Amino acid sequence: MYNRKIPIGCVLYDTLCPPWDLWDHTHRKAGAGLYSDAGYEQGSLYDVFAKAVTAAYPPFGSITTWQDVWNNESWVCDESNYYIFTFNYNSWGSASFFGSPVNIGASAAFGFVYIFFTIADNQSGGTHIYQYNREIFHGSDIVIPYTWTWDESSVVSTPPIYLQAGDTVTFIAGIEVVCSSTAVFIDVASGWIKANGKSYSIGIDQGTPSSPLFRIDPDPPNHVFQKILRDMEINWTFNIWNGGIDTLTWTIDENVPWMEITPSSSSSDGEVIPTKVIINTSGLDLGNYTGEFTINSNMESRTGLIKFELVNAPPYTPNKPSGPVYLPENYIGKYTTNTSDYEGNQIWYKFDWGDDTCSDWLGPYDSGINVEAEHKWATAGTYYVKVKAKDIHNDESNWSEPFEIVVYVLPSLYGGKVSPERAVEFTNFTYEVKYRDLKGAPPKKSTVYICTSHGGCKTYDMKYIGGDYSTEATYRYTTSLKANPYYFFYFEFEDIHDRLIRAPSEYPYEYIGPMVYPENNQPPTKPSRPTGPQRVIPHTTFKYETSSIDPDGPDDKIYYRWDWDDGYGPGPWNHPPWGYSRWDKKGTYYVKVQARDLYGFESDWSEPLKVTVALPRFMSFIKQYPITEKIFKKIRSCFFLT
The missing domain is CATH 2.60.40.2440 (Carbohydrate binding type-21 domain)
Structure with a gap:
């Protein structure tokens, strides 16, 4: 059983109409609604009632009221249904007027006092959807002194009232005093009207439907998809059903082209109808979107909101890099990866080499192709290489799974x-x-x-x-x-x-x-004495030749080296049987040569050839005369002659 209580509470010994609280025993004019005598003092009956007259004389208007409001409470309906509200109250108090009566008016109608209970619905503009009045006093032509008391208790229930989810219902209860605008009162010495106490509560129970009852879950049918991508179709489902009797029918209208709701119309005798909201992002630009749809039933209407943000998708997480697992220090290793982009955008890659260094962004590369990067590590150890990607919008993927490599000192x-x-x-x-x-x-x-x-x-x-x-x-x-x-x-x-x-x-x-x-290998024969010029001038190159025989043959595989007697020792081994030399200083030189076969067997040195390095004979003539010798010295210095 659906049952709730509004905790309004209980307040004892509230005055009914402050400041009507035990007037003193001095003579005061009680006042009347017909007169606005300045002699009426604040707190008199005139001050309470006559000032509230709604129209000036003549005519005097209709009814003048004053309320002692016990509560002004609100309750929000959380599901559409029929509800019964129960008002349980108790009020007791008294009123008294006494003194010397002075008749100053023809009609002394006092009016009446009643307990009221009002229910107002905000969805209908704050109008009353239920009103309860219980009269506890009705007096006319009262005679002073006059006293009455009341002690009222009652339980009041409303008929079933249909409310929609989200309706705000306001409950107002209290005592209301109503006096006639033509009321005429008398002078009184003193008096009071006092509510000595009150208590009340308001109960809320579900009622029995008498017609179809629109039910929806969730209520309201709003949904946020958060971030979604281009060229996607996603959906969300809510439920509609009839929670009452007879048949509930409805139609659904959307206000945006990217949203479709199916079924767009249906009916229910009690069964639940799943209703799907389909979002298609094809052709949409990046940004935030809000769409609205309206459900119109034969009972009431509902509005739903769909929201989402269309975002660019970063590239998919790149594949784990692949390449050599073991790598020596300072050796270049090449590592390969690839990924693709949801929208097919070009891709850049960044490698983290695991040694506190990263590559630059490498690219752009077309979506889906293999990409290779290289790196070398200076210090032996274990490193973890990973890679991530970004697209033309600078949206980055997650880091790939790391690839473990071992860098070691190469044997x-x-x-x-x-x-x-x-x-x-x-x-x-x-x-x-x-x-x-x-x-x-x-x-x-x-x-x-x-x-x-x-x-x-x-x-x-x-x-x-x-x-x-x-x-x-x-x-x-x-x-x-x-x-x-x-x-x-x-x-x-x-x-x-x-x-x-x-x-x-x-x-x-x-x-x-x-x-x-080879076994029994023999060296070449001693080369013949070199042949060539025996008298030469300084700073000029001359050719010298020799020959030798290899007993094991062939002769064309013999190597020779020459000693030119110039202080530099024997020269390198060369294959041809000739050599070239020049001498820069005058003197006598003895040229010799040695032979060697393919296996390093060497011959004896040849007989030497005497070579004289000197100036030409005409130089002796030049030296006979000082002038010719001086000229020659200059020429000699130019040609580095000694």
């Missing part, structure tokens, strides 16, 4: 060598290199490449000999080699992270050697 190879460096063919040659990994991990692969200039390279697995991997581990490989003057080699290891380490570290350099010569 090193050093001390590569082969021994012996030169030996006869089929001798065992040992290749050795040192390996160090600060993590103390052994390599996954350890390979030596042994190569020739004409036969390519062959690979061999090296053997761990001993040592701590974190400081120095030794690897070796031993093999015999055929005769070949042009062997070279290098080492290539693979660490636990599949990273290749090479020694020598710079490609394409290799270690040279060993020199492997």
Whole structure:
């Protein structure tokens, strides 16, 4: 049972019409509505009643009233329904007039006093929807002295009253005094009208419907979608049904093109009708939107509001970056990601490298394509790379899931060598290199490449000999080699992270050697004594030639080096059997030459050739005369002659 109480309360010993409160026993004129005698004092009956006359004489108007209002309470109806209101009251009090009567008027009609209860509805402009009056006194031609008392109690219930959700109902209760505008009173010595006490309450109960009852949930049917995107269709559902008898019918009208309500009309004999509000944002610009729809039923109307903000969608969160998991210090790693934009806008990307640095915004790139960025880390450690994206409106996505990478100190190879460096063919040659990994991990692969200039390279697995991997581990490989003057080699290891380490570290350099010569190999014959000019002048280049024979052939693979006796020692080995030299100082020089074959076997030095460096003979003539010698000195200084 729907039942509520309005807590109005109880106030005892309120005067009915202040300041009518125990007049003293001095003689006062009670006054009458016909007269405005200045002798009537404040607080007299005239002051209370006659001043409220609504029209001046003549005519005197209709009724003059004064109220003692007990309450002025409001109640908001929270659902449409029929309601019954119950007024329970109790009032008691008395009135008395006494003194020497003096008849100053023809008619002494006093009027009447009654208890009232009024219900007003704000939705109907504040009009009364219910009025209750209970008369507790009606007097006329009273005779002084006069006294009456009252003690009234009653319970009053209204018939069922239909209210809509949101209606504000006001309850007013109290005592009202009404006097006739033609009333004439007498002089009285004293008197009072006093309400000695009152109590009351107001109850609210649901009534039984006598017609269809419009019901809706929620009430009112308002909804805020918050932020939504372009080119979307979203919906929201509310319910309408008949909570009364007979059939409730309705139609729904929208005032905006982007909103559709279905069904747009329906009826209910009690069943719930789900009603869907469909919002389509296609073709709308960014901004805030408000739409209204009206439900018109055969009982009442309702208005609903739909609100939303149309916003730009940032790019979707980029995919987790991908790329090398393990990376040595100061090595460049390349990492790839991609994402797309809801509206197909171009995209910029920013990478967070996990080392307190970020890339600039990279782009723009078309929506959906792969994007690559590179970075290197200077310090070993674990780093988490993530990326986010933004579109042309600078709306940013969330950060991607982080990609973990490990940056480490790259293992090193050093001390590569082969021994012996030169030996006869089929001798065992040992290749050795040192390996160090600060993590103390052994390599996954350890390979030596042994190569020739004409036969390519062959690979061999090296053997761990001993040592701590974190400081120095030794690897070796031993093999015999055929005769070949042009062997070279290098080492290539693979660490636990599949990273290749090479020694020598710079490609394409290799270690040279060993020199492997055939058994019974013989050096070339001693070169012939050089041939060429034996008397030359300073600062001029001259050519000298020689020859030698390689007993193991062929002769065109012989190398020569020359000693020009100029204080610089033997020159480099060169293939042709000739050489060039110049001397800048006069003197005697002994030129000799040496031969070497492909395997480094060297011949003896040749017999020397004597070469004299001097000025031409005409210079002796010049020196016979001071003037010619002076001229020559100038010429000599210009040509750096000594």
